[in-house]
Amino acid sequence: MRTQSLAVAALTAALFSSPAISQDKAGAHSGMHASQSSQGKMNHASTESTPNAAKAPFDLQFLDTMSAHHQSAIEMAQLVEQRSSRDELKQMAKKMIDDQQGEIKQMKDWKQQWYADKGDAVNMKMPGMMESMKGMSMEKIAASTGEQFDAMFLDMMSKHHQGAVRMAQEAQKKAQHKEIRDLAKKVVDEQRKEIAQMTRWKKEWKLASN
Secondary structure, rough: OOOHHHHHHHHHHHHOOOOHHHHHHHHHHHHHOOOEOOOOOOOOHHHOOOOOOOOOHOOOOOOOHHHHHHHHHHHHHHHHHHHHOOOHHHHHHHHHHHHHHHHHHHHHHHHHOOOOOOOOOOOOOOOHHHHHHHHOOOHHHHHOOHHHHHHHHHHHHHHHHHHHHHHHHHHHHHHOOOEEEEOHHHHHHHHHHHHHHHHHHHHHHOOOOO
């Protein structure tokens, strides 16, 4: 639905406060739920949930919030091709993009089937969501290259994945639709594998935290 895509775009811009991303989207859409400077840049520190999100059915909250969470990961993974020289990292980033774009499409389809008459329900207070944002700076990582970029990407994406895992674990317990519980299990399994791989690479490549 168009309203959901607008909310996801707004939240993605807010999550990372990137001039390259936020200026385009801030100027194109209205009704955003994050503070916006006079120059059009989003301030992720003031990101808010969409109105009454916490009152929506849990499954709807999960669909909208995880879609927004996935979109922010895609934005970060898209930087890898040009900023990293490591083929392994490029391959992982491509897989992340493909997997999460597919899952966003699936979640949008489910929302259309089950909640076509409902508004958006991006809930920043869902377990794992706010933790994923702490210390995130799309502007900083976008300005880095080489070893510095690789270290920042591994740190930030691992933390971002940990937030997704926590949110998905909550869905495994609370979701009413079996389809969502199955997707949540997939998210937990796949993202835990990627976290483990990124942790190994950071040690093998002897990268310092940034």
